[in-house]
Amino acid sequence: MSNSTPAPTSGLNPLGDELRGARTAKPCALVIFGATGDLTKRKLVPSLMGLAKDGLLPPGFAVVGFARRAWTDASFRAELADGVRQFGRSEAQASFEALAESFTFHQADFADAAGYRELKTKLEQIDRQRGTAGNRVFYLATPPSAYSSILRNLAAAGLSKQGDGRFAHVIVEKPFGRDLQTAVALNDQLREGFYERQVFRIDHYLGKETVQNILALRFSNHIFEPLWNEKFVDHVQLTVAESIGVGSRAGYFEESGIVRDMIQNHLMQVLTLVAMEPPVALTADAVRDEKVKVLRAIRSFKPEEVERATVRAQYTRGSFGGEMVNGYREEEGVSASSVTETYAAVRLHVENWRWAGTPFFLRSGKRLPRRVTEVAIHFKQPPHMLFEGGRSLQPNVLMLRIQPEEGIALRFGAKVPGHDVRIRDVRMDFRFGTAFGGETADAYERLLLDSMLGDSTLFARRDEVEEAWRIVDSIVAGWRQSQAKPTEYVAGTWGPEVANDLLGAGRTWRRP
Amino acid sequence: MMRTAFRSTSPRHIRDALQSLWKMCLPDMRGGDVARSLTINFIGVAREEDDYLVHDAVGRLQRRTPCRAFLLLVDDDASEITAEVTATTRVHGPKRDIVLEEIVIRMPESGFEQIPGLVRPLLMNDLPNHLFWSSDWPRVEQHFDDLSQLCDHAVVDSRCFEAPARTLERLESRRQAGQSLTDLSWLRLRPWRRALAEAFERVPWQPGAATRGKVRHGAASAATAMLLANWLRARLGAEIELDPAGDAAGTGPDRVVLQTSGCEVELVAGSRQITSHVTTPWHCYVPFKVPILRASDSDLLAAAIDLG
Numbered sequence: 001m002s003n004s005t006p007a008p009t010s011g012l013n014p015l016g017d018e019l020r021g022a023r024t025a026k027p028c029a030l031v032i033f034g035a036t037g038d039l040t041k042r043k044l045v046p047s048l049m050g051l052a053k054d055g056l057l058p059p060g061f062a063v064v065g066f067a068r069r070a071w072t073d074a075s076f077r078a079e080l081a082d083g084v085r086q087f088g089r090s091e092a093q094a095s096f097e098a099l100a101e102s103f104t105f106h107q108a109d110f111a112d113a114a115g116y117r118e119l120k121t122k123l124e125q126i127d128r129q130r131g132t133a134g135n136r137v138f139y140l141a142t143p144p145s146a147y148s149s150i151l152r153n154l155a156a157a158g159l160s161k162q163g164d165g166r167f168a169h170v171i172v173e174k175p176f177g178r179d180l181q182t183a184v185a186l187n188d189q190l191r192e193g194f195y196e197r198q199v200f201r202i203d204h205y206l207g208k209e210t211v212q213n214i215l216a217l218r219f220s221n222h223i224f225e226p227l228w229n230e231k232f233v234d235h236v237q238l239t240v241a242e243s244i245g246v247g248s249r250a251g252y253f254e255e256s257g258i259v260r261d262m263i264q265n266h267l268m269q270v271l272t273l274v275a276m277e278p279p280v281a282l283t284a285d286a287v288r289d290e291k292v293k294v295l296r297a298i299r300s301f302k303p304e305e306v307e308r309a310t311v312r313a314q315y316t317r318g319s320f321g322g323e324m325v326n327g328y329r330e331e332e333g334v335s336a337s338s339v340t341e342t343y344a345a346v347r348l349h350v351e352n353w354r355w356a357g358t359p360f361f362l363r364s365g366k367r368l369p370r371r372v373t374e375v376a377i378h379f380k381q382p383p384h385m386l387f388e389g390g391r392s393l394q395p396n397v398l399m400l401r402i403q404p405e406e407g408i409a410l411r412f413g414a415k416v417p418g419h420d421v422r423i424r425d426v427r428m429d430f431r432f433g434t435a436f437g438g439e440t441a442d443a444y445e446r447l448l449l450d451s452m453l454g455d456s457t458l459f460a461r462r463d464e465v466e467e468a469w470r471i472v473d474s475i476v477a478g479w480r481q482s483q484a485k486p487t488e489y490v491a492g493t494w495g496p497e498v499a500n501d502l503l504g505a506g507r508t509w510r511r512p
Numbered sequence: 513m514m515r516t517a518f519r520s521t522s523p524r525h526i527r528d529a530l531q532s533l534w535k536m537c538l539p540d541m542r543g544g545d546v547a548r549s550l551t552i553n554f555i556g557v558a559r560e561e562d563d564y565l566v567h568d569a570v571g572r573l574q575r576r577t578p579c580r581a582f583l584l585l586v587d588d589d590a591s592e593i594t595a596e597v598t599a600t601t602r603v604h605g606p607k608r609d610i611v612l613e614e615i616v617i618r619m620p621e622s623g624f625e626q627i628p629g630l631v632r633p634l635l636m637n638d639l640p641n642h643l644f645w646s647s648d649w650p651r652v653e654q655h656f657d658d659l660s661q662l663c664d665h666a667v668v669d670s671r672c673f674e675a676p677a678r679t680l681e682r683l684e685s686r687r688q689a690g691q692s693l694t695d696l697s698w699l700r701l702r703p704w705r706r707a708l709a710e711a712f713e714r715v716p717w718q719p720g721a722a723t724r725g726k727v728r729h730g731a732a733s734a735a736t737a738m739l740l741a742n743w744l745r746a747r748l749g750a751e752i753e754l755d756p757a758g759d760a761a762g763t764g765p766d767r768v769v770l771q772t773s774g775c776e777v778e779l780v781a782g783s784r785q786i787t788s789h790v791t792t793p794w795h796c797y798v799p800f801k802v803p804i805l806r807a808s809d810s811d812l813l814a815a816a817i818d819l820g
Contacts (some may be wrong), residue, residue, distance in 0.1 A: 018709035
């Protein structure tokens with residue numbers, strides 16, 4: 001027990017290990033741009049209260065909501081209290097009541113320089129009152145069109161500077177651009193005011209426990225790593241399926257499509273965690289260096305390759321959950337002649353020593369039968385089948401279920417009890433919900449805390465984002481050049497039949 | 513959603529009773545084939561009149577740490593050892609798993625001798641074993657030893673000790689001898705340790721600097737205050753005085769004051785937070801607050817098991 005640890009012989013804080021172990025950030029002020037939006041109410045503030053409940057917020061802490069609407073401190077707090085009540089973890093409400101006074105509202109236009117000078121004065125006042133010690137986190141919870149003004153004005157007001165033990169971090173929400181060119185432009189703009197180590201690009205998938213568990217599974221267990229390569233793995237399937245249609249996001253989705261909305265960020269991030277080499281340490285740059293190497297090992301497609309290596313499709317009218325639902329082109333806000341894909345499947349090759357010849361199949365779609373995210377590692381068949389009927393056995397599959405029913409399952413052959421020797425596929429199942437139970441922290445909790453701690457391991461680095469866009473841009477360019485229209489699939493099915501052709505002989509898509 | 517089934521049995525037939533429970537809980541599966549997500553074996557010991565201590569603990573524990581739990585209730589009126597077996601399942605997606613197998617054993621104090629032989633064959637293999645001794649340190653220390661030898665980690669609560677000073681010394685010598693022991697009172701001190709650590713971020717402390725202090729506490733938190741004082745003595749080489757004039761029912765210290773190198777640190781407990789004042793010869797800092805988490809004893813036990 002740690003109360004018997006001997007006294008340190010040197011060092012500034014003789015009790016400092018109590019702080020290091022607790023993952024508690026230094027005192028700081030969090031400024032949320034776009035604080036009247038849905039993200040603040042549904043995710044950010046409930047997540048902050050989750051951190052408060054677990055005692056992980058720093059002693060000196062304050063939140064400033066920055067937005068154009070004419071709200072007051074009182075109306076801001078009332079709105080947030082409502083959000084915490086609806087979306088917070090149990091007991092989050094009590095945390096909010098205790099911390100409500102540390103939430104204030106600052107009304108200003110994102111483009112108004114004077115508003116940022118006033119913000120600076122306000123933050124200095126908060127430093128004196130609440131002991132936030134000049135530390136700032138700026139959260140851009142706004143549409144991307146506002147990023148430019150905010151970043152420029154923060155830098156101009158001197159709010160992006162850090163030093164003398166003070167930090168200034170900026171959190172940017174996806175999408176990080178809509179292609180490589182706009183991503184580079186955004187990153188350049190960030191660089192004008194902030195060093196890369198100050199920038200935290202959020203992809204909330206990386207904050208999910210089960211996504212982080214991919215690293216734990218691979219690098220805390222010795223049994224998997226020897227098999228994790230082209231010698232034993234036939235192929236890998238990564239699926240992000242959504243059961244909903246485009247809903248109220250039709251305007252945005254028409255511009256992006258599923259490949260930009262899901263594959264460029266979530267699926268690419270999961271792919272890098274599955275395919276990366278072991279990092280030398282669990283530090284931000286060591287992990288991200290290995291992730292970006294995976295992306296660099298994936299060639300851009302030549303336009304003529306895209307048709308053979310991808311499938312894109314749109315959902316049509318079909319029966320879903322017992323009722324008929326509209327096809328994509330019948331949805332409100334969608335053009336009747338739209339060619340935006342609501343389903344995409346892509347075959348990628350990670351061309352390195354570990355994965356040469358092992359394809360990675362990525363797919364994502366809307367109006368699929370279930371909402372599910374999973375990684376399935378399909379192993380090769382044994383080189384010689386001893387058992388009668390063995391050829392009908394499915395190869396071993398290791399399934400990493402990211403959501404829902406988070407867990408890990410392994411499919412393998414077992415003898416059917418009886419006097420003859422017959423083998424049947426069985427499944428060994430581990431589920432987080434039953435093994436650990438309880439409430440799991442929201443992904444935003446982990447990511448908000450990490451951004452305050454300055455730990456960017458679970459955030460996308462500039463080169464990762466740009467490499468992912470390089471790959472996705474080459475797919476989009478091939479589609480554009482081919483002029484072919486997306487194929488179709490009926491809403492409520494697992495996508496178009498032609499998607500199976502992508503996998504090659506003897507392989508089929510899982511129905512997760 | 514949970515479902516609980518119950519069987520009363522004799523100690524010799526606990527295994528049969530478990531199998532029959534599995535059938536009741538999961539009728540689609542054959543007795544021995546049920547899926548269980550158990551991650552630890554847990555042995556809790558309490559006096560019969562304090563049985564809520566271990567029942568509450570297990571109720572909280574299984575939410576996060578599914579287990580096979582042996583609850584040993586010492587009942588002076590009992591003439592023999594009796595057992596009850598309960599199973600709890602949790603629905604997760606389309607499936608239902610057993611997450612708690614609770615084996616309640618009532619026994620007279622003399623029954624302790626038979627317990628290791630009864631429990632050992634029923635411990636799930638390949639899982640870590642945790643002991644929770646929820647009451648005063650035993651008059652017959654062998655009882656604790658017999659059970660802790662079955663286990664990888666033992667948890668005690670020094671708040672229940674009638675003679676805390678002497679017992680804390682005994683625990684410390686066991687730790688020095690390599691026994692894995694966690695005291696819930698030490699976990700209760702987390703916010704105090706954190707607040708003190710935060711305060712010393714502002715204090716220019718040098719090794720060897722003369723440091724004096726006082727910890728005020730009430731009767732119920734004497735052991736907790738002693739642990740804090742011992743920690744400060746070990747870390748700072750401080751002279752610490754204990755002042756028992758605090759809130760009699762409080763679960764932790766009321767107030768801690770430390771003076772070193774012309775600086776003063778004062779921590780005062782409120783209902784939900786500790787307020788810390790730090791004054792140095794050069795600066796009077798804005799007071800800061802550290803929340804006191806409203807953790808129940810069961811929450812602390814779950815945390816102790818994570819640590820163990």
